[in-house]
Amino acid sequence: MDLLTNIDDLEEHQFEEEELAGYIEQFKLIDEKETGQIRTSSLQELFLAVKLKIPIPHVKIMIEKVEVLGHVYISCDTFLRLLWLRVKMNNRAAEVKEAFRYFDVEESGYMPVAQLRDIMMTYGEPLTEEELIDMMRFADFFGDGMVDYNNFVNMMVYH
CATH class of the missing domain: 1.10.238.10 (EF-hand)
Structure with a gap:
């Protein structure tokens, strides 16, 4: 069973088909042994590969949240879930900044x-x-x- 909700279960999942295919391809490039999983320590490399600049402390927090449950590997579904949550957080950050600028x-x-x-x-x-x-x-x-x-x-x- 995957650590997080299967990416297909996300109603608000907004990745375009081509974009999703690119993310999956990048995951597969990191998953050299073709196990369907990568080490959590490879997350930073993977986020950079998909052109998502996440500060290292934030990636470390993500890794800690996964590893605290005893997992040192994540599946592609889990990676996509983390990626989508991060995209949502970035969008939320932009909204909060815009509201702040208003005042x-x-x-x-x-x-x-x-x-x-x-x-x-x-x-x-x-x-x-x-x-x-x-x-x-x-x-x-x-x-x-x-x-x-x-x-x-x-x-x-x-x-």
Whole structure:
């Protein structure tokens, strides 16, 4: 049984047929022994081969999540699932950045923590006071009362 949901079971699966074929071909190139699986340590190489630049720490997190379940190999289906989840995360990151830019009237890439708090209370999903305090603590990455939206997006989307 595969570690993650079979890629065919994803309703939101959006890879074009040609694109999907290319990803599968790249997987097969890494799978030199033709076992249908690759070592998790080959994920970074595979992501680079499909032209998806993922920071090494993010790939390490993916590997850790797979390996914590006792798996050191992943199937092509699992790779495609990870790839699709990453594409979705990148799209979500772009959406969050765009929303942040809407409120960043000075176009500085920063906003006061108090303003972000007000925005989250007014427009965001309902949060408990504890959740909001935690979010603001992480949002104020440098402790200067300002939120850098690149750091904020990384925190919200990739962690």
